[in-house]
Amino acid sequence: MLSALAHGSSEQGAAIGAAVLPTIRELEEDRARFYGDLVLNSLNEAARRALEVIMKGYEYQSDFAKKYVALGRQEGERAILLRQLRARFGELPDAAVARLEGAETAALELWAERVLSAKTLAEVLDEPS
Template identity: 85%
Template sequence: MPSMAHEVLVDLFKTRPSLAAELLVEALGVPLPPYSGARLTSIDLTEIQPAEYRADLVVVLLDGDAPIWVLIVEVQLGIDPRKRYSWPDYTMGARAAHRCQVGLLVVAPDPHVAAWCAAPIETGIPGFVLRPPVLGREEVPVVTDAVEAARRPELAVLSALAHGSSEQGATIAAAVLPVIRELEEDRARFYCDLVLNSLNVAARRALEVIMKGYEYQSDFAKKYVALGRQEGRQEGRQEGERAILLRQLRARFGELPDAAVARVEGAESAALERWAERVLSAETLAEALDEPS
């Protein structure tokens, strides 16, 4: 079953059908013919094969109404040897279906997975060696310009996902967050979550400094920022409760196993309060954390 991270990346390319072609040219240097538009088409690449083949995304580049290039987009978060057989099949199936040239873009954020994806695929047919163009984390453009973020918000969000925890994370977020407010509310909320969750603590603090004094104009943005501040205060209280409880547990039972620390760090207020009441009277750690004996 596809993971949330997989679906998020697919959604960005689906929302802006031309994004894959733009990245092939701009980030990977793959030449494409001039085109006037891009549209999504069926992801079902099954022809006469007994197996069912479905790519993550299939985009057709158009010259007017005529297809001139079909581009298959695959998001790859792990190593899957089956893809070395299905990717050549995807490309030839799409070429036959659309009667035009075909391309492949593999999106692989993890460097180890990206290196595996980029290895040439020998098909056994002389001269037919598939060398998948791979968009790794480092190849994703760093978008810090607000004008560019406004022109291609999906690229700016992808940039935040790739580089949000780096030194440039706050600058990327500062460029894209004001743009997001102009999108329809559900997508704006979704993109806001993606961008903010991509930042590490240092980038979040830097973003607060960059955005200090910035006034959001839309009703949605004001509501979202207010909600974020409220959630931030609540999360801050919970972090304090977790830290205090961990100190109490260590004082009572000594060094804690990793599983117990993870359980406390992932707990919500109700559980934290319950465990805090038990920590002084419980005879064992398991009893304090109401674990089955």
């Protein structure tokens, strides 16, 4: 960790960052987030890109990383659905936006399918009778 802070901007930055990652994964969630952020911020742009290449296709092992990847995907799905609904039905009522913002992934996926054929916002968000 100290090596990453001291030498992360050097030519060895990517190798140092890659060496720190396995150790960070073993830490508790809050501490892992803190140290991971410190390491990434200590690397120069080239080292950050190289580390991203190393990590590309990597399947995260820690519950910490899996949790935040899932949250990121869910936020992306939510943003896309909101954009689609606004394009199709115009400005949305505050209650509909609040409902979307609080929805779980399964509901977002269902609504994303419904928006393709729905004629009204209610057909997307309401349960069929």
